[in-house]
Amino acid sequence: MLTLRSLLRPTRRVHAHCDIPCGVYDPEQARIEAESCLRIIEKYEGSDDPLFRARCIHVKEERAELVKHHLDVLWHDYFKPEHLDKYPELHETFWKATKQASKVKQSLDAGAAKELLTMIDTIDEMWKSTGGPDKTRVNGRPS
Amino acid sequence: MRPLALALGLAAGSAGVLLALRRLDAVEVTGASMAPALLPRDRLLVESLTYARRRPRAGEVVLAADPRHPDRELIKRVAAVIGEAVLLRGDHPTRSTDSRDFGSIQADAVRWRVALRYWPALRFGGIGSASGSGEPWDQDELGGEAACTAFGDLVTAD
Numbered sequence: 001m002l003t004l005r006s007l008l009r010p011t012r013r014v015h016a017h018c019d020i021p022c023g024v025y026d027p028e029q030a031r032i033e034a035e036s037c038l039r040i041i042e043k044y045e046g047s048d049d050p051l052f053r054a055r056c057i058h059v060k061e062e063r064a065e066l067v068k069h070h071l072d073v074l075w076h077d078y079f080k081p082e083h084l085d086k087y088p089e090l091h092e093t094f095w096k097a098t099k100q101a102s103k104v105k106q107s108l109d110a111g112a113a114k115e116l117l118t119m120i121d122t123i124d125e126m127w128k129s130t131g132g133p134d135k136t137r138v139n140g141r142p143s
Numbered sequence: 144m145r146p147l148a149l150a151l152g153l154a155a156g157s158a159g160v161l162l163a164l165r166r167l168d169a170v171e172v173t174g175a176s177m178a179p180a181l182l183p184r185d186r187l188l189v190e191s192l193t194y195a196r197r198r199p200r201a202g203e204v205v206l207a208a209d210p211r212h213p214d215r216e217l218i219k220r221v222a223a224v225i226g227e228a229v230l231l232r233g234d235h236p237t238r239s240t241d242s243r244d245f246g247s248i249q250a251d252a253v254r255w256r257v258a259l260r261y262w263p264a265l266r267f268g269g270i271g272s273a274s275g276s277g278e279p280w281d282q283d284e285l286g287g288e289a290a291c292t293a294f295g296d297l298v299t300a301d
Contacts (some may be wrong), residue, residue: 007158007159007162007169008169008186008261008262009169010169010170010171010186011168011169011170012168012170012171012216013170013171013172013173013216014170014171014172014173014187014206014216014217014218015173015174015209015215015216015217015218016172016173016174016175016176016177016178016181016183016217016218016219016233016239017174017176017209017215017217017233017239017240018174018175018176018233018235018238018239018240072178072235073238075175075178076175076178076235076238077175077238080183081173081183081184084184091182
């Protein structure tokens with residue numbers, strides 16, 4: 001007798017495959033770019049020079065885009081299905097953090113940049129508690 | 144209630160028949176090269192009726208044997224179809240091994256099309272187009288010129 005459950009059970013795995021993930025991951029990469037965003041916003045606010053302020057906006061947008069990139073790489077490549085068992089909110093956390101990075105890219109709101117740092121720290125805790133520092137950094141994360 | 148129950152019964156019945164005929168199947172995604180449209184552990188219904196009638200079209204998400212490891216079945220998006228050659232690409236441009244690496248595959252080797260995602264339930268539904276504007280798969284009809292821009296010297300358009 002076929003049950004709904006047996007009908008919905010996958011019969012095979014299909015691979016959204018990539019050949020060469022390098023295996024080195026660290027949320028610190030995203031954090032440094034996010035810290036840059038915060039500092040640039042502060043420098044923007046402290047200046048009257050329109051040219052400098054224009055440069056601030058340009059560079060901040062680049063840095064915020066890098067935050068998104070680094071978070072994406074962690075999300076897709078470092079975190080594995082077994083981590084999802086430990087942190088069921090993992091997808092939600094990354095989704096919100098990358099959205100927050102977009103917000104920082106679009107605005108000059110220092111509060112938004114601080115919020116982004118907090119979110120990256122949450123991801124950092126997940127990375128640490130799943131053995132990230134020893135598994136992914138050469139000789140562990142430098143202290 | 145009666146028409147609804149009848150409709151549900153018919154839908155379940157036809158799904159059962161298609162499953163029995165191996166025209167409908169359930170698969171689980173592993174790997175992240177299709178992010179953000181598909182995430183690892185997503186479960187999908189796939190069907191093999193469409194490509195019995197016609198060739199794959201650009202933008203559709205399909206299953207195909209990996210040309211380099213035939214025992215591995217890939218899930219990728221059709222970036223372009225040029226004659227009998229199908230070019231596949233992952234949505235995640237820097238994290239995908241696809242036709243940029245292994246070239247085109249034959250259209251008749253593509254049998255399964257993704258119909259919908261049924262799990263997680265909160266993301267139930269069709270698989271939309273890839274995010275990001277200006278990418279070749281955003282276009283409904285993809286000509287040889289756009290395909291060659293995307294794939295450089297991989298293909299010679301006819």
